[in-house]
Amino acid sequence: MRTCMKDGDAAHDLSHIYRVTAYARDIAEYMPCDREVVMISALLHDIGRPAQDRDETLDHADVGARMAYTFLLPLTDEAFAIRVRDCIRTHRFRAGDQPATVEAQILYDADKLDVCGALGIARTLLYDGAHGIPLSTESGWSFLREYETKLAGLYDRFFTERARELAAPKRSAAEAFHQALLSELQTVSDSQRLLDELLRESNAKVV
Amino acid sequence: MRTCMKDGDAAHDLSHIYRVTAYARDIAEYMPCDREVVMISALLHDIGRPAQDRDETLDHADVGARMAYTFLLPLTDEAFAIRVRDCIRTHRFRAGDQPATVEAQILYDADKLDVCGALGIARTLLYDGAHGIPLSTESGWSFLREYETKLAGLYDRFFTERARELAAPKRSAAEAFHQALLSELQTVSDSQRLLDELLRESNAKVV
Numbered sequence: 001m002r003t004c005m006k007d008g009d010a011a012h013d014l015s016h017i018y019r020v021t022a023y024a025r026d027i028a029e030y031m032p033c034d035r036e037v038v039m040i041s042a043l044l045h046d047i048g049r050p051a052q053d054r055d056e057t058l059d060h061a062d063v064g065a066r067m068a069y070t071f072l073l074p075l076t077d078e079a080f081a082i083r084v085r086d087c088i089r090t091h092r093f094r095a096g097d098q099p100a101t102v103e104a105q106i107l108y109d110a111d112k113l114d115v116c117g118a119l120g121i122a123r124t125l126l127y128d129g130a131h132g133i134p135l136s137t138e139s140g141w142s143f144l145r146e147y148e149t150k151l152a153g154l155y156d157r158f159f160t161e162r163a164r165e166l167a168a169p170k171r172s173a174a175e176a177f178h179q180a181l182l183s184e185l186q187t188v189s190d191s192q193r194l195l196d197e198l199l200r201e202s203n204a205k206v207v
Numbered sequence: 208m209r210t211c212m213k214d215g216d217a218a219h220d221l222s223h224i225y226r227v228t229a230y231a232r233d234i235a236e237y238m239p240c241d242r243e244v245v246m247i248s249a250l251l252h253d254i255g256r257p258a259q260d261r262d263e264t265l266d267h268a269d270v271g272a273r274m275a276y277t278f279l280l281p282l283t284d285e286a287f288a289i290r291v292r293d294c295i296r297t298h299r300f301r302a303g304d305q306p307a308t309v310e311a312q313i314l315y316d317a318d319k320l321d322v323c324g325a326l327g328i329a330r331t332l333l334y335d336g337a338h339g340i341p342l343s344t345e346s347g348w349s350f351l352r353e354y355e356t357k358l359a360g361l362y363d364r365f366f367t368e369r370a371r372e373l374a375a376p377k378r379s380a381a382e383a384f385h386q387a388l389l390s391e392l393q394t395v396s397d398s399q400r401l402l403d404e405l406l407r408e409s410n411a412k413v414v
């Protein structure tokens with residue numbers, strides 16, 4: 001896992017893995033589950049990221065699930081390797097397969113907790129900066145679009161009660177930041193419209 | 208200016224120039240000043256950035272000041288070109304030369320307003336992501352270090368009363384985000400310590 005994560009971007013570095021594992025361990029305390037499956041899945045959940053970074057057509061959840069299975073097979077019984085594989089395969093936020101077991105739901109929730117709150121916003125912006133994604137645009141992908149279409153909705157999509165509890169204070173922080181950002185961008189866009197008029201008027205004189 | 212800014216990073220793209228010019232225009236309404244010097248300085252203040260991006264030993268404020276002077280000399284009288292040059296030369300946050308004229312102080316304040324508030328935090332994180340600067344580290348440069356040593360102090364360093372007024376609501380938004388981030392990182396670091404112990408204990412079993 002350490003080998004796979006060493007070149008991770010700032011949003012998916014080792015500290016992300018440790019935070020997700022810590023969240024997963026916390027949630028696992030509150031419900032009957034196979035704690036070892038949860039912990040190993042959390043530690044290995046992003047090992048497919050370097051493959052996806054090299055080839056964007058790959059899905060790091062699918063790749064990572066297969067890698068984890070292959071890695072575990074000589075070390076554990078096959079049933080254990082399969083359960084870890086299935087947790088990792090469905091940890092990603094998307095429309096496809098949903099997490100089917102308690103352990104898979106815990107991993108999903110733990111991973112999503114790390115894009116909640118101020119920390120989630122900070123991680124998303126670091127990722128956007130590294131990938132040339134702008135703060136906001138008229139059309140196309142941007143931080144604001146990601147917040148509004150993905151991050152803002154996560155708080156209502158947790159599988160476990162404990163994750164909802166952990167997310168509540170994070171939700172307030174994220175919503176306050178989003179509101180402040182919108183309001184600052186609005187002020188700026190009003191001033192910019194005035195400025196555009198001014199520049200058009202004085203164009204001949206200035207140039 | 209458009210040619211110089213077209214390859215800017217997400218934090219210093221054209222929209223930054225327009226916002227700074229809009230802020231400068233707003234502040235200039237509140238005090239006696241040469242409004243044309245203010246506006247031209249604001250539009251040209253970051254034209255030295257591409258040079259600094261290519262060669263980190265260069266200071267974009269120095270380079271941009273000289274570029275603006277050379278650009279303006281055939282178009283305006285020399286006194287005007289000199290005043291614009293001096294505004295651009297001292298617009299950067301640092302220990303050296305301070306802005307000496309009202310126009311230079313307006314440009315400094317306008318540029319600093321754009322790293323205030325939620326928008327300033329978002330721009331800083333995008334910049335950090337693009338330059339591989341982490342969110343926080345034990346030692347070395349990070350977003351948290353930049354916030355604490357530079358951004359948090361800007362609110363007390365404005366030259367103009369109008370900039371202080373514009374910054375006040377931004378300050379609340381930035382401080383709330385910083386507090387939430389620290390508190391989330393603290394929770395996480397507590398959990399991580401527990402996790403480290405757990406991993407040490409179960410090391411033999413897991414591997």
